[in-house]
Amino acid sequence: MKIFFIVFSISILSSFASFSQSLNTKKLDSLFDMLQNRGLATGSVAISINGKTLYQRAIGFAMLDGNKKMRLM
Numbered sequence: 001m002k003i004f005f006i007v008f009s010i011s012i013l014s015s016f017a018s019f020s021q022s023l024n025t026k027k028l029d030s031l032f033d034m035l036q037n038r039g040l041a042t043g044s045v046a047i048s049i050n051g052k053t054l055y056q057r058a059i060g061f062a063m064l065d066g067n068k069k070m071r072l073m
Contacts, residue, residue: 023047023054032059044072 035041042060046053062068 025055028055028057032057036060 032041032045036059044058045056047055056072058072060069062071
């Protein structure tokens with residue numbers, strides 16, 4: 001779980017560093033795909049600036065003992 005938080009933090013910080021240019025959603029999708037495929041993360045993330053949502057993603061399962069996937073509301 002520590003690895004997830006380290007990878008997640010680095011990716012988010014690197015995304016913020018490049019906000020002046022653009023948000024690299026393909027890179028974020030790639031990261032979250034890898035985490036989901038390896039079963040390392042469950043949850044959702046949203047990035048917004050000034051009330052405008054720039055990126056949102058949900059990965060993993062809604063219930064740890066079930067097979068219902070997480071979804072965005």
